[in-house]
Amino acid sequence: MEIHNRGSIRGNLWSRLIGHQSDLQGNSNKMDRVKAANDTIGRNVSQMKVNMENIEQAEMDNAEELDDLRERLEEMKEKAIEAQCRSMxxxxxxxxxxxxxxxxxxxxxxxxxxxxxxxxxxxxxxxxxxxxxxxxxxxxxxxxxxxxxxxxxxxxxxxxxxxxxxxxxxxxxxxxxxxxxxxxxxxxxxxxxxx
Structure with a gap:
């Protein structure tokens, strides 16, 4: 009976070991998916940083262009006033x-x-x-x-x-x-x- 119990204990341990191994494999798969998602998030964050830098640069360029346009508008106003003065x-x-x-x-x-x-x-x-x-x-x-x-x-x-x-x-x-x-x-x- 002792042999029979040993075989049964071994079978029970073996099946539990297989279950744990399966659980470990499942956890490993989950960890791989989490790592892949984390890598994707990291790439997205890096891309967002690049996009933000591009947006900031575009804003600075637009601000400079707007300043230039304001200057040109003032020059045009002054020239228009001069032309009005001459016509008047x-x-x-x-x-x-x-x-x-x-x-x-x-x-x-x-x-x-x-x-x-x-x-x-x-x-x-x-x-x-x-x-x-x-x-x-x-x-x-x-x-x-x-x-x-x-x-x-x-x-x-x-x-x-x-x-x-x-x-x-x-x-x-x-x-x-x-x-x-x-x-x-x-x-x-x-x-x-x-x-």
Whole structure:
């Protein structure tokens, strides 16, 4: 019976050993899968680091490019203001001149005729009709309700000498509600107000 028990114990131990070996093999397989997953995670993390470095570099490049674009935009604004100044060099703005109502046909006043009359009568320039004007019109929205505040008239002179003569005569407007001023771009006007 002892032999039989020994064989049975051996068989039992053998099957337990086989079971443990199978468990060890299963654990080894699990460890291999964990190691493979860990390696994959490591590669992914490394790739993410590279991607982050690339993104950071792209952000720095974009920031530099944005700074360059801002600089170029400022240069373009300055050049546009210079061009506006040059195009406005021949312009004067007349303010305070009463605005005539529209006629029955919806036609307004002849702004050039109004300005020339103003120059002749208020600035006392007899040769007002000889002054050549390229463009004359009122600026701003017309106040249809009261018409109390007349819109300014902008005049583009053909010859700078005519503009200069008119400017020199504006001293005669001292103490009146009339004004004659040079036209400047909005940015320049704002800077002049600050001074």
């Amino acid at each position: 060099k021949y312009n004067l703005i007349f303010s305070g001149i009463v605005e005539s109502p529209w006629d029955a046909n919806g036609h307004g006043e002849d702004s050039e005729k109004v300005v020339k009359t103003f120059i002749r009568d208020k600035l006392e320039m007899e040769d007002a009709d000889d002054i050549q004007m390229a463009n004359v019109h009122r600026i701003g929205k017309r106040d249809r309700s009261t018409g109390a505040t007349p819109r300014p008239i902008i005049v583009k002179f053909v010859f700078f000498k005519d503009l200069t003569k008119v400017k020199m005569s504006t001293r005669k407007l001292a103490g009146t509600s009339f004004g004659v001023n040079e036209q400047f771009p909005k940015e320049i006007e704002e800077k002049r107000k600050d001074l």
